[in-house]
Amino acid sequence: MEPQIKTLRTEFIETDFLIIGGGTAGCYAALIFCEQADGRVLIAEKANIQRSGCLAAGVNAINAYIVPGKTPQDYVDYARTDADGIVRGDLLLTMAEGLNRTVEKMESLGLTILKDEQGRYVTRGSRNIKINGENIKPILAEAVKEKPQITVLERINVFEYIVEDNRIKGAYAIGVDAPVLYVISAKAVLCATGGAAGLYKPNHPGFSRHKMWYPPFNTGAGYAMGIRAGAEMTTFEMRFIALRCKDTIAPTGTLAQGVGAKQINASGEVYEQKYGLTTSQRVHGTVMENQEGRGPCYLRTIGITPEQDEDLQKAYLNMAPSQTLRWLESGKTPGIQNVEIEGTEPYIVGGHTASGYWVDTNRETTVKGLFAAGDVAGGCPQKYVTGAFAEGEIAARSAAKYMNSTAGTFDRARYEEQKRWLEGFLNCPQASFTTDEVEEAMQAVMDEYAGGIGSHYRFSEKSLNIAAEKIRELEQQAQTLSAGGMQELVYILELQERLTLCKSVIAHLAAREETRWHSFAENVDYPDSSPKWNRYVNSRLEGGRLSILFRPLVQEGETYEH
Amino acid sequence: MSIEIKTKQCIGCGRCCKVCPGSLICLNGGIAEIPHPERCWACVSCVKECPVQAIHMYLGEDMGGLGGRLHVLREGTLLHWTVRKPDGSIRTLTVDSRDSNKY
Known part of the structure; x- marks a missing residue:
């Protein structure tokens, strides 16, 4: 008997504003778009927006906030120093100016934020505020689902843009379950697919290979679609490597900033001052200490109070419960044993470094009508959650303006x-x-x-x-x-x-x-x-070949246009 | 690191299948199943969603897991997290989602 030929059914979908990826930036952009324009919004999501994207397990704090006494420019300066100059000043400043607005909005939607007796947010360090972020994604998803203007199409995987004459017309997707090819036409498109994990061999290549920092389901779809469509991309060489709790790959910031745990080597020496305190220097120091025989390295938590110990166990349940399980099943809680740390495999993630689409100040890519926000958008590191929201807001406003000037028709054949x-x-x-x-x-x-x-x-x-x-x-x-x-x-x-x-x-x-x-x-x-390399490394696929081009640094105060 | 689904407890409601950000869980004969546990990110979305605590998270042996299991019971804004060790001992931590992290 001849094997049955498998075929795909084709479905055509029309919308006004297509958002690819219902994660942090995508969901927030959908909400903002509804405040700006009447058009239909379609969120195309590979899984289910309730928990998809980076925020699935929760988040420990709001790490990008302009605290009293600080200005958006201070945030720009911090991000520029951390990236040693290779940032877009225009993108960082416009993002930083929107940070606090997004926090107010999330609080109005139901996010728990710690306040003092005067009703002011309680800060942690100079850019952070304390929250309970376990349910941040369900809160956002619920707000999206309440908007009649927004349709959420779940379990569909967008894999290619439809572009004609360098203008976006829509995208192709397939069903994750149903054998369907979706041909989606749209007047404007926002790429919010997130960054890329799984390019490099992970910390645990065996059974636990997906126990990684970034969602293993974020495969770089947005970057790849942009590259193939000939969009200009920037700074992929600034990879991100996270310094994490060994094995569980749980965050270390809560230990470092929360209880002031220092990075120490196997002899108990604090080594972090020796290599510098930028994100990459902290990873580098740990690599060097190990290579030179002074590892393993730890965060020094022995000596914290029993109350701090239990509070840490609870804090990790709200963002990385595997770490709490590790502590409780071994009996070696942070007050009893220092927490070993290691670097992860490299990721490409524009929310932490500057990799991604080369966008103008309005977050439009070099493909007309295609906007980018969150981890896929380049030039703007240290976004964290609120920065992704702020970029989603800017991109949604820009898309709403763009919508009026174009129609979504293309050659369907x-x-x-x-x-x-x-x-x-x-x-x-x-x-x-x-x-x-x-x-x-x-x-x-x-x-x-x-x-x-x-x-x-x-x-x-x-x-x-x-x-x-x-x-x-x-x-x-x-x-x-x-x-x-x-x-x-x-x-x-x-x-x-x-x-x-x-x-x-x-x-x-x-x-x-x-x-x-x-x-x-x-x-x-x-x-x-x-200093010769105080410039951006960009790339673009032209005639099947990837061309590298260099661009001069863009400062805040400038409005960059393609 | 992955999840274990207690098939005798599962009521086949399908909530875990829906919420998984990796679309890794499906119903097989009316019971939830994760055909590829090695693809799990351990985000515990399904553990929180399960109405009968049939889904437990564990740490893989290749990352030093000791056989403990973690599950959670939701009661209003309270989340009662329970770790059961292989020797049968139990530890429960309760977190109120109206309380912020102290750190």
């Missing part, structure tokens, strides 16, 4: 080509390798030759050349995979997104011939930083 290509994977009887095997091979290549954990985050021109060649080979293999069903087809598309992004990351790492940020971009051929 081209969907047939997409359909045949996707059906090829569903009907491929047997492939040489599985999707998981190719993914593992990709992570091994990136780890070994493009500066992963295994190579202490270091790379050279020669190693990057090898990485580029091997990733190209894997990309060929990823075109001949077999999908047993829709979810497996989604996994193939996600793997291809990661491979597309890997190529750009490698090209960017090679292009910046300096070491400006230890660990984040540790180029052994150029171990020092140079």
Whole structure:
């Protein structure tokens, strides 16, 4: 008997404002758009907006807030120092100016924020306020679902933009369950897919491989779609490596800022002053202490009070319950044992570093009508949750203005080509390798030759050349995979997104011939930083080739236009 | 690190299938199942959503897990988190979602 041919049904959907990704930035942008315009909003979400994105488990604090006595410019200065100058001043300032407004809005929606007797927010450090962030995403999702203007289409995976004459017309998606190709037309599109995890071999490559800092379900779809559509992208070489509690990969900030725990080596020496206190220097110091035989490294928590000990256990339940489980099942709570720390594998995430779309001050990408916010938007690091909200707000306002000037029509016949290509994977009887095997091979290549954990985050021109060649080979293999069903087809598309992004990351790492940020971009051929590189490394796919271009720094006060 | 679904307790309501940010849980014969536990992020969204505490989180052995299980019972704004160790001992911590983190 002949095997049955698997086919996809096609559904056409029309909307005014398409938001790809119902996470932090996407949901917030949808709410703001409704305040600005009457058009229909469609959120296309791969999972379910109640818990999708970075905020699934919760968040420990609001880490981007302008506390009394500080100004938005202070926030810009902090982010610029942390990134050693490679930031967009215009983007940081416009984001910083919106931070506190987003907190007020979230409080009005039901977020618990700690206040003093005078009703003022209680601060933690100079940019943070204390909250209970366990339910921050359900609060946001509920507000979205109450708006009749917004339709949320869940369990659909957007994988490619529809662009004509460099103007966005919509996007293609497939069902995660149903064998459907969705052809979505829109007048304006916001990319809010989040950043990318899973490019590099993770801390635990075995069973616990998805126990990582960033959601393993964030595969860099937004970056990959932008790269393929010829959008200009920026600063992929500024990778993000988080310093985390060993094994559980739980946050360390609550220990460092909450109870003042210092980074110490195995001999108990505080080493953090030796290497500097920027995000990348804290990771680098830990790598160096280990490499030079003074590890393992810890956060010194022994000596905290029993009350602090229990409060920490509760605080972690609100954001990373695995750490509380670790403490309680071992009996070695932070007051009894120091918390060991380690660096994660590198991620590409524009909410913490400056990687992502090259946008104008209004958050429009170089593709007309395509906007970006949150982790996919470049040039604007240290966003955290409120910064992603603020960017979502700016992008939604810009999209509302743009909507009036365009219509979403395009040549629909081209969907047939997409359909045949996707059906090829569903009907491929047997492939040489599985999707998981190719993914593992990709992570091994990136780890070994493009500066992963295994190579202490270091790379050279020669190693990057090898990485580029091997990733190209894997990309060929990823075109001949077999999908047993829709979810497996989604996994193939996600793997291809990661491979597309890997190529750009490698090209960017090679292009910046300096070491400006230890660990984040540790180029052994150029171990020092140079003022010559006070500029952005950008890239754009032109005629099938990735071109690198350099752009001068943009300061706050300027309005940048493409 | 992953979750374990107690099939005898599961009532097949499907809430966990819906909430999982990785779309990793499905109903099989009316009972929740995670066919690929190694894909789990351990965000505990499903653990919080389960109305009968049939889903427990654990730390994988490859990351030093000791066999403990964590689940949560929701009671209004209170979340009663319980860790059960392999020796049967139990520890419960209660967090009120109206209270902010102290740190």
